[in-house]
Amino acid sequence: MTALDVRDLRRSYGDVTALADLSLSVADGELFGFLGPNGAGKTTTIKILTGQLTPDGGTAEVAGADPVEHPLDVRERIGILPEQESPPSFLTPREYFQFVGDVRDLDESRVAEATETWADRLGFAEKLDTLSTDLSRGQQQKVMITQAFLHDPGLVFIDEPLVNLDPIVQERFKAFLTDYTEAGNTVFLSTHDIDVAEDLCTRVGVLSGGELVATRRPSDLDEGESLLDLFLEDVDAAAMEA
Numbered sequence: 596m597t598a599l600d601v602r603d604l605r606r607s608y609g610d611v612t613a614l615a616d617l618s619l620s621v622a623d624g625e626l627f628g629f630l631g632p633n634g635a636g637k638t639t640t641i642k643i644l645t646g647q648l649t650p651d652g653g654t655a656e657v658a659g660a661d662p663v664e665h666p667l668d669v670r671e672r673i674g675i676l677p678e679q680e681s682p683p684s685f686l687t688p689r690e691y692f693q694f695v696g697d698v699r700d701l702d703e704s705r706v707a708e709a710t711e712t713w714a715d716r717l718g719f720a721e722k723l724d725t726l727s728t729d730l731s732r733g734q735q736q737k738v739m740i741t742q743a744f745l746h747d748p749g750l751v752f753i754d755e756p757l758v759n760l761d762p763i764v765q766e767r768f769k770a771f772l773t774d775y776t777e778a779g780n781t782v783f784l785s786t787h788d789i790d791v792a793e794d795l796c797t798r799v800g801v802l803s804g805g806e807l808v809a810t811r812r813p814s815d816l817d818e819g820e821s822l823l824d825l826f827l828e829d830v831d832a833a834a835m836e837a
């Protein structure tokens with residue numbers, strides 16, 4: 596089954612072309628890395644696929660629904676971890692998860708269980724009743740990760756999830772992502788950390804100038820080959836063609 600399918604997606608902001616012509620499919624169970632230099636169009640793509648932005652043209656199906664025609668259906672079925680967003684400063688993590696649970700129509704007991712599981716997994720149990728404004732950047736990131744997974748979505752969009760996490764928590768979260776996708780769920784991971792993508796992803800797509808210029812499987816790399824070198828070659832080749 597296909598977790599997401601994108602055909603000929605286009606989006607400009609005034610005379611800036613953010614997405615020129617993007618076609619891409621991600622299957623259920625993939626841990627898909629979305630790579631690209633600054634300004635390549637990654638955030639624009641994620642905003643369209645998560646029902647936050649309308650494209651100028653093209654089609655998309657995400658978790659079985661059209662994010663343009665039925666953005667609420669898509670948002671119900673997916674989890675989203677946007678880059679550089681914080682939990683509301685005036686709520687504690689526990690209150691924030693209750694709020695997200697209400698919006699997502701989850702039973703109180705399910706929210707309580709997920710809260711305990713994630714606080715334990717990411718190591719912030721002692722901060723569950725602290726106002727978010729008094730949390731460190733890393734602790735706030737743990738809260739944002741938790742809200743993305745609170746309802747056990749089959750498809751999650753995560754943008755630079757490891758930022759501000761200490762190495763121990765990073766490893767724990769990476770192991771979770773692997774287990775999560777091996778269980779059949781799908782992760783769409785946008786990152787500049789090519790080493791993490793090489794280590795973690797089952798497949799990556801390289802976006803450059805608003806177009807997908809390569810897809811690769813880290814498991815297919817030859818001895819001595821690195822995803823970073825190939826990424827740099829892909830982006831250089833795309834720049835030469837432009």
Ligand SMILES: Nc1ncnc2c1ncn2[C@@H]1O[C@H](COP(=O)(O)OP(=O)(O)OP(=O)(O)O)[C@@H](O)[C@H]1O
Nearest residue numbers: 608611612613631632633634635636637638639640
């Ligand atoms: N609201 C906006 N108004 C005008 N231009 C925008 C807007 N949002 C994005 N852009 C432009 O669209 C292009 C793609 O931006 P986008 O944020 O999608 O790239 P990105 O791959 O996520 O970049 P980064 O890795 O730096 O976060 C860039 O040239 C950017 O300047």
